[in-house]
Amino acid sequence: MKIQGIRRMQYKQGKQYNQPWQHLPLSYAFILVIVFFCSFLFAQNFEDNNKAELETQVAILCYHDFSDGGSATETTILTDKFQKQLTELKRAGVHFLTLEEFKQWKLEGAEIPNKSVLITIDDGWSSVYKEAYPILLKEDIPFTLFIYSNYLNRGGRSLSKNQLLTMLDHKASLGSHSHTHPLPPFIKEQQSSLDEQAFDAFIKQEFKVSKDKLEQMSKRNIDTYAYPGGYFQSEMFTIAEEAGYQLMFSVEPDFVTVHSANKTLPRFIIHGNNDNHFRTIIRTFNEMGKKREKNQLILSPEPESFTSLTPELKMDLSMIEGIQMNSIKLEILGLGPAKLDVDYQNKIASWKSTRRLYQKTVKAKVSWVQGEEAKSLLWTFYISDKP
Numbered sequence: 523m524k525i526q527g528i529r530r531m532q533y534k535q536g537k538q539y540n541q542p543w544q545h546l547p548l549s550y551a552f553i554l555v556i557v558f559f560c561s562f563l564f565a566q567n568f569e570d571n572n573k574a575e576l577e578t579q580v581a582i583l584c585y586h587d588f589s590d591g592g593s594a595t596e597t598t599i600l601t602d603k604f605q606k607q608l609t610e611l612k613r614a615g616v617h618f619l620t621l622e623e624f625k626q627w628k629l630e631g632a633e634i635p636n637k638s639v640l641i642t643i644d645d646g647w648s649s650v651y652k653e654a655y656p657i658l659l660k661e662d663i664p665f666t667l668f669i670y671s672n673y674l675n676r677g678g679r680s681l682s683k684n685q686l687l688t689m690l691d692h693k694a695s696l697g698s699h700s701h702t703h704p705l706p707p708f709i710k711e712q713q714s715s716l717d718e719q720a721f722d723a724f725i726k727q728e729f730k731v732s733k734d735k736l737e738q739m740s741k742r743n744i745d746t747y748a749y750p751g752g753y754f755q756s757e758m759f760t761i762a763e764e765a766g767y768q769l770m771f772s773v774e775p776d777f778v779t780v781h782s783a784n785k786t787l788p789r790f791i792i793h794g795n796n797d798n799h800f801r802t803i804i805r806t807f808n809e810m811g812k813k814r815e816k817n818q819l820i821l822s823p824e825p826e827s828f829t830s831l832t833p834e835l836k837m838d839l840s841m842i843e844g845i846q847m848n849s850i851k852l853e854i855l856g857l858g859p860a861k862l863d864v865d866y867q868n869k870i871a872s873w874k875s876t877r878r879l880y881q882k883t884v885k886a887k888v889s890w891v892q893g894e895e896a897k898s899l900l901w902t903f904y905i906s907d908k909p
């Protein structure tokens with residue numbers, strides 16, 4: 523089009539060019555230069571978009587206390603819910619990091635999978651050993667304990683030293699959560715009542731004493747710290763660094779990327795009595811990497827993956843050009859056609875099984891009309907009887 527336009531112009535000004543194509547190479551060169559720059563810009567842009575989508579995101583989940591009955595609170599999660607969350611994370615295809623893997627990625631640039639999770643558990647309640655640990659062991663999931671040293675082995679509901687050592691011998695890593703667990707109001711009060719030197723000494727003790735005690739007890743190097751209540755002040759950074767800490771964790775609910783500041787790494791507190799943070803994590807992971815090639819049909823559950831006994835099937839057709847949404851059909855082989863819910867605006871069709879499926883392997887056939895053409899795709903996934 524552009525070329526034609528230019529040619530026409532040259533014809534119009536034909537008095538100068540009796541044989542305009544003699545001069546065409548120059549015009550072509552000019553166009554080529556423009557095209558080259560445009561495509562360069564486009565490629566750059568495309569690459570940046572792709573990078574953003576594929577950038578590694580680590581969700582650090584922060585749990586506290588566990589209970590196999592009674593009612594959940596902000597900091598106490600019911601054991602079976604914890605189990606379900608781990609199952610759901612596995613289904614979302616996450617990689618569970620050890621603290622060591624996380625450190626190597628964050629500090630040394632080691633590669634880790636794009637969707638990664640670090641499970642952390644704060645404080646040091648004995649329920650961690652009784653409720654969470656058996657599940658983490660069974661699921662083969664590493665986890666990190668942030669313990670405040672003053673509460674360890676104190677009887678009552680505190681973790682015993684032996685319980686902690688047993689976990690450290692298996693799936694657990696250890697970090698500090700201060701010595702006495704001073705909460706923000708107490709820290710602020712100390713700051714206003716003590717002189718600068720005494721306040722510094724107080725902060726220093728929280729970092730230093732806990733590190734020494736935990737190292738002595740565990741025979742491991744402690745160089746990570748989770749601020750009690752997630753509260754930090756910039757004054758703490760130098761003190762922590764001098765004490766030998768490399769990574770510090772807050773409870774700002776966000777994902778960690780390679781760019782996150784090492785002294786204030788965000789974590790999602792997973793509340794026992796609401797799912798907001800957990801759902802954000804699952805949604806983000808499910809959407810990652812899905813954007814999206816032209817004409818790509820996005821299926822959930824993913825082909826060849828496992829799903830529950832009463833599966834929910836989703837077909838995202840938004841990237842299929844010229845799709846006729848009312849043409850989409852789903853058939854579960856062996857069960858017959860499935861009645862679809864269609865979200866016409868977002869071009870998503872879904873079906874939820876109302877009864878449990880007894881097949882171990884499910885084959886589903888999706889068909890649709892694209893332009894004038896009938897298309898179909900056969901998709902296999904598996905039913906898992908795990909909760």
Ligand SMILES: [Zn+2]
Nearest residue numbers: 644645750751
């Ligand atoms: Zn705490």
